Amino acid sequence: MYLERYAEAGGPKVSLQTFQAEVAVLSRQQALDLGWTLRRALDGLSDWTEDRDEARQVWRADLYRFLLALLKDAGADVQTER
Numbered sequence: 561m562y563l564e565r566y567a568e569a570g571g572p573k574v575s576l577q578t579f580q581a582e583v584a585v586l587s588r589q590q591a592l593d594l595g596w597t598l599r600r601a602l603d604g605l606s607d608w609t610e611d612r613d614e615a616r617q618v619w620r621a622d623l624y625r626f627l628l629a630l631l632k633d634a635g636a637d638v639q640t641e642r
Contacts, residue, residue, distance in 0.1 A: 597623050
């Protein structure tokens with residue numbers, strides 16, 4: 561129904577498959593809170609260690625895994641090992 565209304569309002573026709581894929585990407589981004597995770601990967605702040613270098617490594621590994629998953633969802637042929 562949403563896609564029908566969107567098209568009626570003048571938006572381009574979008575397939576259900578494309579819509580679902582885009583919603584999945586946005587949903588993952590929201591679940592991770594990409595901006596927050598990126599800041600933690602840079603500043604190393606955490607509530608589980610005082611060692612900022614250790615925290616940076618953990619946040620960056622999490623960010624890497626998440627971005628890899630987004631690329632795979634988008635159909636990119638990516639290596640899974642760093």
